[in-house]
Amino acid sequence: MSIKIDLTALPAPLKSKLARTTGHIALIERWNRDHADGDPRWLAYILATAFHETGGTCLPVRETGAASDAVAIARLERAFAAGRLPWVKTPYWRRDKDGKSWLGRGLVQITHRTNYARLGQAIGEDLISDPDRALDPEVALNILFTGMIEGLFTGKKLSDYFNPRRCDWTGARAIINGRESAETVAGYAKAFYAALSQA
Numbered sequence: 200m201s202i203k204i205d206l207t208a209l210p211a212p213l214k215s216k217l218a219r220t221t222g223h224i225a226l227i228e229r230w231n232r233d234h235a236d237g238d239p240r241w242l243a244y245i246l247a248t249a250f251h252e253t254g255g256t257c258l259p260v261r262e263t264g265a266a267s268d269a270v271a272i273a274r275l276e277r278a279f280a281a282g283r284l285p286w287v288k289t290p291y292w293r294r295d296k297d298g299k300s301w302l303g304r305g306l307v308q309i310t311h312r313t314n315y316a317r318l319g320q321a322i323g324e325d326l327i328s329d330p331d332r333a334l335d336p337e338v339a340l341n342i343l344f345t346g347m348i349e350g351l352f353t354g355k356k357l358s359d360y361f362n363p364r365r366c367d368w369t370g371a372r373a374i375i376n377g378r379e380s381a382e383t384v385a386g387y388a389k390a391f392y393a394a395l396s397q398a
Contacts, residue, residue, distance in 0.1 A: 205394045238361050252307050252308045259339035275302065301330065324341070353376070
């Protein structure tokens, strides 16, 4: 059975952002191709995560929405200097000895070289030689689905929060980033879940 989304059932802010892109369609198509018999709450939370992490586009982006690493690095440096990134202890975006930056990229904004290595190995992509591969739509989808289903971002996975005994929309944020924006993402996920229907 396949799932579709009724955009008219979404709250206006979500609907207006999604109407400008087709990113959500690719996520639903991937779900229907690989996980059609899965728990639709998983898909709702995947959609919510991609929506939140990409500024509402559900398309792979570079951190801060920048067109280049140089611009993203400059933006992150300014924010860090101004104290707007209190959770950052070591600026992960600064270029390493090879000139590469391990800033956020993709549908889930993976950061740090170790995360690029782990996710790349899991999906069979060399993200260390070319971290911008995480911006490729197919690669980004592989990272998103594999990471959230297998728990490769933080050790927490979708089945920890959505199973026959549990439905924890807020706690599921730990799959990606602890409690950061947990209520916001939970709200998106609930709205997506209400808008999903079986075709």
